[in-house]
Amino acid sequence: MVGVSGVFERLVGQEPVVDVLRAAAAAARDVAASSGTVADLSGSAMTHAWLFTGPPGSGRSIAARALAAALQCEDPAEPGCGRCRACTTVLAGTHADVRAIAPDGLSIAVKRMREVVADASRRPSVGKWQVVLIEDADRLTEQAGNALLKMVEEPPDQTIVLLCAPTVDPEDISVTLKSRCRHVPLVTPSATSIAEVLQRDGIDAERAEWAAGVSGGHVGRAKRLATDPHAQAQRKQALSVARAAMSDGVYGTVEQLLRDAEAAAKELNAGLNERETEELRTALGAGGTGRGTAGAMRGSAGQLKDLEKRQKARGTRAVRDTLDRALIDLAALLRDALVQSTGAAVTLMHPDEAEQTRKLAAYATPEGLLTCVEAVLECREAIDLNVKPVVALDAMAAGVSTALRTQRR
Structure with missing residues (x-):
């Protein structure tokens, strides 16, 4: 994590990805400063559509949100400073021009995606870009994916789309949609990198090393295992299945x-x-007590x-x-x-x-x-x-x- 600061310090063991995202944010800053549009991003380190892939816990959503924060950042010298109001509101999920979409249930429906596309086609209200961040994009229904594809193929002037998915398998993400995006693959972070982050968050070294070692390279899981007794108990219960299989239980x-x-x-x-x-x-x-409230509830x-x-x-x-x-x-x-x-x-x-x-x-x-x-x-x-x-x-x-x-x- 040496040399990584601001919003990008949240990415663990992904230094090459951080370099790509920093260059992209700098290019987007220059275009925004000259009142440019998505069309002016062509040929630069920035593009209007991104696809972040990687195994669970690698930081797909973190990378996408960090880029979103850097795009909206108010610091002209260091996009993604992590200190300005734009960065903090993006990371908190409250920025007016960043729409984060995640499936409530088993999939992301076409109705919801059409609403998002309509909103994202407007000009930014407070930021530099409209950003649509879709977590678990592999759960887009076919119709929802088609609705998104239309916006990606004909992007509004100031709209950036960030997709996150486990793989680029055609069964997960349509080939056409994938081909319109810049692909950023993330890797499983090392146990050493995860342990360093846990210790930085105040977890003692022994517990941090244990949690990092048994988390399977999943940063969020490592944090839960290090701090949550329920997560530790669930893991023990899962592992006990192997022992029980040698008996009748x-x-x-x-x-x-x-x-x-x-x-x-x-x-x-x-x-x-x-x-x-x-x-x-x-x-x-x-x-309510006014006229018509009873009828409204019925x-x-x-x-x-x-x-x-x-x-x-x-x-x-x-x-x-x-x-x-x-x-x-x-x-x-x-x-x-x-x-x-x-x-x-x-x-x-x-x-x-x-x-x-x-x-x-x-x-x-x-x-x-x-x-x-x-x-x-x-x-x-x-x-x-x-x-x-x-x-x-x-x-x-x-x-x-x-x-x-x-x-x-």
Whole structure:
């Protein structure tokens, strides 16, 4: 992180990306200073559409938001200073000319994208550019992607589009949309880089190194593991599936995993759901005393039902995201056992669970452990394809248990 300052210091282990974004922000500053438009960015280090990709935790959204802040920055000498009002409001998500879009549920619908496109086509109100930042752009529906593509192909004079997605797989991002964007791939940051950031945030060195070592290169996850006992407990629960698969308790363990994920999602969204519902009811006239308020509420059932539907979809996504993190942890543990069983000199992804992985390596053949890893990955894919989590988890439990018991050493 040496030499990185301002909004870009939030990017961990991505120095080449920081260099690209700084050059882009400087080019955009020069164009804005001469009252130029998107067309004047041609041939410079800046362009009107970007696609940030990288594995979970690499900092895709952080990179996009840092660039958005640098584009709006009020410091003429150092775009992205991190101190001015524009930088702080962009990072806080309150800047009037930066629209951050993320899926509430399983996807980003065309209706929402059309609204965003319409708003982004206007001139900036307080900043230098209109910026549209779309997180999880791989969850755009086909129609939403087409609505966005039209704006990217025919960009308004002062509109910049920033997309974030896990990969550039055509199944995730349309080839046409991808071809209109400048692609910035991020890499998994090293455990050393993550530990340095955690220590800078006041976490003691030993805990920071532990969290960085078991986070799988995910900066946000490392912070949660270092500071949140619930995150630590969820990880332990996920890793216990492998131990339970060698006995008769695996089904109970995966069912507890699902219950924990549902409870965590409910707790995460409870406050937001309540606030959204109360705000909508107030906007529709609930609690009012004037003429017509009762009639307004009687006609609002459809809007309240739509809100409940969106909240349910968001809860479903939260459960799936929580389960996915648990399954990644479990697959990594089984992978550790597999590499130990083959004698490969590879860094363990769960070094604090070395004793458990040694027992697994001694218990099952490499073929059996590989089958276990495949069962976990198939479970992740099934849940992503809308298979009910309880069904997918039970199938995984059966696959892992059978592999361990039938392919023993």
